Amino acid sequence: MSTDVETIVIGAGVVGLAIARALALKGQDVLVVEQHDLIGSETSSRNSEVIHAGIYYPKGSKRASHCVEGKHKLYQFCEENGVGYRRCEKLIVAVTDEQVDRLKTIKETAAANGVDDLEYRTGAEVRAIEPEVDCLGALLSPSTGIIDSHEYMLALQGHAETHGAQVALMSEVARLSKSENGAYAIELTDGSAVTCRRLVASAGLHATRIADTLTYANGYMPPRTYYAKGQYYALSGKPPFTRHIYPMPQGAWLGLHATVDIGGRCKFGPDIEWIDEINYSFEPEKLTKFLEFIRAYYPALDADKLHPDYTGIRPKLYKEGEPVPDFMIHGQEAHGHEDLVMLFGIESPGLTAALSIADEVAGHFA
DSSP states (O other): OOOSEEEEEEOOSHHHHHHHHHHHHTTOOEEEEOSSSSTTOSGGGSSOOEEOOOOSSOTTOHHHHHHHHHHHHHHHHHHHHTOOEEOOOEEEEEOSHHHHHHHHHHHHHHHHTTOOOOEEEEHHHHHHHOTTOOOSEEEEETTOEEEOHHHHHHHHHHHHHHTTOEEEOSOOEEEEEEOTTSOEEEEETTSOEEEEEEEEEOOGGGHHHHHTTSOOTTOOOOOOOEEEEEEEEEEOSSOSOSSEEEOOOBTTBOOSEEEEOTTSOEEEEOOOEEESSOOOOOOGGGGGGGHHHHHTTOTTOOGGGEEEEEEEEEEESSOTTSOOOOOEEEOHHHHOOTTEEEEEOOOTTHHHHHHHHHHHHHHTTO
């Protein structure tokens, strides 16, 4: 079979770049096609940049296993490649007696996922290390951190390109097809096309749209993708915390949490709004309904010091109010096509899990 390139990866977000690196390290000739003029310009760069410990996810899920394994790989990668990061820790705070009781369940879930380093702190013990936090109790996560996501993605790109991969920006995929000889053709919106033997679709927000353009003989239907937009609010002045401060989760939403980035800047977010179209506009008036939510654990909040920062959109595999499904990484056993892997719903903790997810995808082409 003669093709233009051996392997194509659609999407130069953090997961796509990690996959390209993993495949290039295995000796494959890899081309990454990206619709924007910058790598990682959607979900990968519009998030909290938190290195997650693997606390909340159901035991045995891909979210849990990839987060825990990916966390260890990520810290090692940062050390070896000079990527900016800090193990800044995280506090999951309880502000009611009922929430204090729930901390035990969270700790048990984390332990089942292999996260056995969570430590309970009383309200007084929390105030001793974070004087601005008001709570009745909390869980301290020592292995939670923060990363410079842009440095990370540049390092992944550098590794991939050093081993022969290429990244083609401004290359938006219009449709996919497969010939009788098994080669895949990727047609771009400018009318050009490129062929490959192996294909990975890591298209994030656009995963369903792209997957829908391919024909499946076994009746396979690509999962639907829904959009959840979150806004982040930056806090002016000296950060009130040195650790991430997370309220108790509300279903799949982790609440309007506080994070301190690599530069020492504190921000709150994301909030959540389900939208029909990709739209990064900011609605500052929405903050008002979240002020009391934040003040429940940070009573000294001065709302005048909060200002709009940025928005992000996550690709969800469920509608508002529905149960949360796992990450979906579909190979031949799902859709019937050899040498094709498609990823759906790779949102949080995708940044943390990227290196582990990349290993799984690379395993499909062993």
